[in-house]
Amino acid sequence: MNFVPLVLVSVIGGSILTLGNYVKVQAVDVVVKADLVTLSKALTSYEIFNNKYPESFEELVKEEGISDIGENYIYQRSENGREAAVLGVSDNKLYCWESEGMMVEEITQKEECHVGHPGFEPGTSTLN
Secondary structure (H helix, E strand, O other), X not given: OOHHHHHHHHXXXXXXXXXXXXXXXXXXXXXXXXXXXXXXXHHHHHHHHHOOOOOOHHHHHHHHOOOOOOOOEEEEEEOOOOOEEEEEEOOXXXXXXXXOOOOEEEEOOHHHHOOOOOOEOOOOEEXX
């Protein structure tokens, strides 16, 4: 009868919406990882020229001219400025860059990114 085309359209429409959401989530993940790579390069450059990591994202932006970075990031550094970590948060994943390993990695908990670990300042700096 006439119900078959209606059911078919509903199933196809639902599949397209699900696929669209999946693509959006994957795109956000790619952007967060790319931003972390950009931030890691700027942080490394800053550290080479200043012999320490910046105290905040604002200082990094001022010195390195970073732009077009979203606000899904948390930055912390050690009290002596010799270590730093950046946590990137996408819709469904966490990514971390640490000065110790110098790599962007997917993690399962924020604590894996030295955020809040001993030796790191309790305050955080978010990039706006």
